[in-house]
Amino acid sequence: EKLKHYIAFSIKDTGIGVAADKQSDIFERFTQANTDTQRLYGGTGLGLNITRSIIDLYGGTLTMESEPGRGTTFHFILPFNKYIETEVAAEVMPFDDSQVISKNTGRPIHILLVEDNMINAMLATQVLTKKGFTLVHEVNGELAIAAVQRQYFDLILMDLQMPVMNGITASLAIRKLEGNERKVPIIAMTAHSLQGEMQHCYNAGMNGYVAKPFKPNDLFNAIVEAVKKDDTIKTEIIHRDELNLIV
Numbered sequence: 001e002k003l004k005h006y007i008a009f010s011i012k013d014t015g016i017g018v019a020a021d022k023q024s025d026i027f028e029r030f031t032q033a034n035t036d037t038q039r040l041y042g043g044t045g046l047g048l049n050i051t052r053s054i055i056d057l058y059g060g061t062l063t064m065e066s067e068p069g070r071g072t073t074f075h076f077i078l079p080f081n082k083y084i085e086t087e088v089a090a091e092v093m094p095f096d097d098s099q100v101i102s103k104n105t106g107r108p109i110h111i112l113l114v115e116d117n118m119i120n121a122m123l124a125t126q127v128l129t130k131k132g133f134t135l136v137h138e139v140n141g142e143l144a145i146a147a148v149q150r151q152y153f154d155l156i157l158m159d160l161q162m163p164v165m166n167g168i169t170a171s172l173a174i175r176k177l178e179g180n181e182r183k184v185p186i187i188a189m190t191a192h193s194l195q196g197e198m199q200h201c202y203n204a205g206m207n208g209y210v211a212k213p214f215k216p217n218d219l220f221n222a223i224v225e226a227v228k229k230d231d232t233i234k235t236e237i238i239h240r241d242e243l244n245l246i247v
Contacts, residue, residue, distance in 0.1 A: 005080045006078070006079050009074075009078070013071050014070075018066040027049055060076040060079075109133050109134070110134045110152065111128060111133050111157060111223070112135075112138065112156045113138070114157065114162070115139070115162075116140055116159060116162040120189075131220055136151075141162060141171075141173070143164075144158070144174070145165075145177075148181040152181075153184055155226060156186045156187070157189055157219075158186050158187065160189070168200055171205055187210060187222055188208070189209070190212060191213075
């Protein structure tokens with residue numbers, strides 16, 4: 001049996017805390033102390049469930065201590081095998097080096113990312129910019145409506161649950177604008193991959209959806225598919241080696 005090391009982790013915040021009667025529930029999927037989609041605080045209700053599942057897989061247990069108004073502390077202990085020099089890390093397959101270009105502009109596909117969770121936004125930004133897309137980030141639907149009226153975007157990635165204005169309301173408002181910006185393809189980024197939730201997206205004029213937490217290739221393929229299908233603004237996918245054909 002390999003020699004194991006045990007490391008104790010403790011993560012503390014100074015936030016709003018969690019009431020005692022809610023502490024046993026917030027680890028469940030889509031459960032939050034406040035479920036209003038336009039609540040003061042953002043989030044999907046998936047983070048703690050995913051975190052607990054990962055810790056369980058690694059042989060640990062996630063526990064918490066919290067008091068309303070005084071913050072929360074999470075604890076877990078994980079076992080680690082002793083490092084062995086001969087171990088080889090699993091190979092990670094990189095993206096191919098092709099780049100998608102908007103025929104409308106002759107430049108990389110320009111995306112408006114609307115996401116209030118900064119971690120999700122950071123991950124999406126890294127994936128998209130590595131692939132060659134350009135990107136503007138806004139944190140709620142109200143700012144997204146203003147952004148599409150200021151500049152051109154080939155596509156919008158829209159979170160559904162956000163403070164101030166959620167993704168459904170913002171998409172409906174964009175579709176009612178007067179200019180060509182009302183036609184820009186919109187992809188929902190949602191943790192609620194339920195049939196009813198998907199139908200709400202389509203009813204709001206969205207063109208597709210990506211489940212969170214997303215896989216990079218799923219996100220990229222959804223973007224390409226939405227842009228290819230959008231006949232109203234005549235945007236096409238052109239690979240880097242075909243750029244010499246653009247006049």
